[in-house]
Amino acid sequence: MAKEYGQYCGLSHALDLIGSRWTLMVVRELLLGPRRYSELENGLPGIPTNVLSTRLRELEEQGLVERRLLPRPANSVVYELTEYGRELEEPLLRLGRWGAKSLPEPKNSDFLGCSSIALGLRGMFHSEAARGVRMTFAVPVRDFEVRGEIDDGQLQVPSSYPSPPDLSIQGDPATMMELFRQRAAP
8 A cells, every 4th residue: 555644634545545556547447347357457558467456455455346256157256346436436537527628639559448438428428418318329439339328317338239329429539539628519
């Protein structure tokens, strides 16, 4: 664990729990559901394996993540957020919206994964504007596609549904980035 601030304050304690490098990125991946260790590695290119295993262990010790064994035939270990860990979703979505406002143009070398887009969509979603809407959609990004569903003001991203989607949201990278920065309207 990183050095503690030693201050009796909710923010200080929160940063003691989740302020270490890579911790919030691990939480970001787990906000999309249970993940195998290898899936976490793939979603977090550049994270050293010792850092990933340390962060997972710390998050488990803090009651934010739990590890469980999937039943046969999968028979593999997954990590998932506890109820306490899932409480981080709204603060992380707000932090992501805030950061997107000054996000620079992506470089070709920048990793852009499904979880970044999925959580970006969750962060930009306005449930009140989607009341009464029922539809499926797809957002093609580089070499993958993020799928979602809207059901009467509720957004489910990612989602798996039979193809084709009701709506495919496509645009050049610059336009898509303007949407994520909230500098352009859909």
